[in-house]
Amino acid sequence: MLFNSHIFIFIFLPLVWLGYNYFKSAGRQESGIIFLVFSSLVFYGYWNAYYLLLIGCSIVANYGMGLLIERPSRYKRAWLVLGVAGNLLLLAYYKYLGFFVLNYNYFAETPVALESIILPLAISFFTFQQITYLVDSAKGLTSEHSFWHYCLYVTFFPQLIAGPIVHHKEMLPQFTRPQPRAIQYSDLAIGISIFAMGLFKKVMVADNLAPYAGDVFSHAEAGLPLSAYDAWVGALAYTFQLYFDFSGYADMAIGIARMFSIRLPLNFNSPYKANSIIDFWRRWHMTLSRFLRDYLYIPLGGSRKGKFRRLINLFVTMLLGGLWHGAGWTFVAWGCLHGVYLVINHGWRSFISTNDMAGKGSSENRVQQWLLAALSRVLTILAIVIAWVFFRAVDISSAVDIVTAMLGFTDDTSEIFKVSKSLPAIVLLFLWVWLFPNVQEVMKKYRPAYDFESKKFESSVVMVLWRPTLKWFFVVMPMLVVAVLNLTQLSEFIYFQF
Template sequence: MLFNSYEFLFLFFPLVLAGHFLLGPQRALAAARFLGAASLFFYGWWSLSALPLLLASIGFNYLASLWVTPLAGRSERVRLWRLRGALAVNLGLLAVFKYADFFIGNVNAAAGIAWPLPHLLLPIGISFYTFTQIAFLVDAWAGKVRERSFSHYLLFVTYFPHLIAGPVLHHAQMMPQFADPASYRLDRAKLVLGLATFTVGLAKKLLLADPMGQYADVVFAAAGQGVDLTTLTAWLGALAYAFQIYFDFSGYSDMAIGLSLCLGIRLPINFDSPYQATSLIDFWRRWHISLSTFLRDYLYVPLGGNRHGTARRYLNLVLTMLLGGLWHGASWTFVLWGALHGAGLVLNHLWRARFGTRPGSRMGRWAGAGLTFAWVTLAWVVFRAESMEVAGALYRGMAGLNGWSSHPFRGFDLPYPVAEFYQHFLGCAGVAFCLPNSGTLARWLPPRVSSRRQVVLSALATGGLFMAGVAHLGTHSAFLYFQF
């Protein structure tokens, strides 16, 4: 069940919203349990066969969190071994379902053998709910977890706005809200802001991401078929994917935040206009913020962070990005993507160590933003490519090795005329580079505005944007981060 589908918009969510607020004012715990059950139904709609695995993971990790807490009455050494065992189970489960084919395939290639590949179906959302629970376990071991309700824990893990594609939630952000009776009472301000935020996300997905994705698919498919891409065609294909993944994931995050606000719960902001970043360091503070925070707190810092000298700091940074790339998928293309960002961050830190971090002139900031976006776009090529060969074909075209053509896409079977592509392209660039983050909507929407005219205009704008999105529901596609 996609957020951008008829059954979700006009059946599932209205019923969940009604049930949530009918139960909430009198029975907050019952409302939390109802929301947890609805979230399990939402997941089961996607994959009923994967639901037992999710439930087993929740049950195991909840019990493990009780075994590793200081309140368990065991020695620190015993608790530490329990934590290591629980983490091994979680990471082992992820490795089996997500990386078994990758590992066995590479062993086969290196050793010249032919072990059969298991070809296990990847349970949807496993990376997100596994990372969420790993963080909870580590914090429980450290004595940072105070909430012990199983109903709230189940809701924390399965909460449907985030379950399939994030953000990666932290218990300190969410569980106090689930335990607060005020979260289950209708808040008109949150409802209005939530509907507007959801609508902006829906428009990002259907009106910007999907059209760009169709062009990106054409170019990457051509590269996979051995077509020699000219410079302009290759660059436009790479840029189309850069905009597709930005508006696809940013749109999903906005929709998740908006849905949650309607229910009275605040999800963390996951995007802060990352294509307006003036450095790669700044980019990773704005892009997929919840994953960046997780990797920093539960990987980079435990590796030693910046506590053991400059060389070790850069090594830890590269290792973190390599593993972050591998988290996205079991392929050398994702490892290379992580390596490119790791190398870029090291260069960025070296530059800052030499020239300082003070903001430069406006021209300098523009140059920094342009260079950052170019690096990110080049890295997206290998992220999107199905193989290293396809990525190499794109890079050869982008480097001008196949010649230049002022007529891109000539001979391609395009979903829309080229003129429409440029219109979509300019629209994406204008929104990504010039407009503020969706989080600023709270400044413009009622009841925070006093002018009746502003209230009417806000309602009309939201309604018009929603209708434009609904008009494209029949052409919806799944969100890109569902595959991770």
């Protein structure tokens, strides 16, 4: 069930909110939790009820494995390895088996046949989330053992499909803390406002950019030539489509959870304002970056085994992060590119840290620092755009064709898009993402997310703050109405496919 659908906005969400608050107002908190579990399963099974069996078995198996891991036993580590391996094998079967067989047939010239395997919705997210639970159980960080609470931790519908990837310790205390019976209208107002802003970005910006990106990538897939301008329009259209699509989802998820007085972790913090690739990965899909750092990069050795090994660990982490997004060589290339970017970025930081920083406080030096920051931001966004081409393309060949056209290695002068129409839109989008605050900054007086810290949100030139006033009602409600009126065609969120 899509957040940007009439059935969700007008039927599912109001009914679930009313039902949950009915149990809460009656002092039946545990019944409210069970009600949310079954509502979340309805939300998940709306697409394909068959996969309710899959997520149900996964939940039961991981819950039982967590109990075994927490018991004092010399087999604790063995249970952990078995649990993590089981989750990864499930993910490998549904997500990577077809990719492996396809490549095996190509290189070995064999005709191995494999029936089409449909990727279950959200399998990457609920698998990784349950791996965090098992690892945290082995570390003694989980003290909650209620089966229904664990089910809600995995299935809570605002974050079930595309994240954020949450920790047990972040969510369970919120579900189980004593809550007032009265409806929290302040949380409802905050949640609706955040949801409306996210829905507006998804429907009015991301979905309207999709045709521009689709035309260019379809041309490349068909082997048709592209002009440099068209290639840049397509790449930038997808760059901004993905930005507003994913940030829209992240805002909507946080907003829906806040309606239930739950704060989800941040997952998106204006990543195109990053001045380096390192900074980008602290802002983009923040909970996935946290997972890759804590459960892959650090176990590989992190930075504990020397500078060279650190760079290797970074590259391997990003390579596997690319594969997490999809079973395809384009995702491998995307992960490799970001791995190379991070290696270069860390190398550059090491180089400049050895330079003399004399004159740091002078006005001349401040101007140089500002210019360097501006140049760094431009170089960073250019590197990101090139990498997104591989992320979006259906194959390496079409991605290379688009990139070579972007770099000017093309004789084609025909244009799909008019400069007079598309260039102003591109400029406006850059101004939006570089100068204006994100939703978390707008809502910062009300601590919109679980791990919100105001000091992380000080990068906007323009700043406006939301307040529960009539003025903001007449800002938010038109955004919601306009977005709902434009829900003429269902459009999935891009991250649903991962």
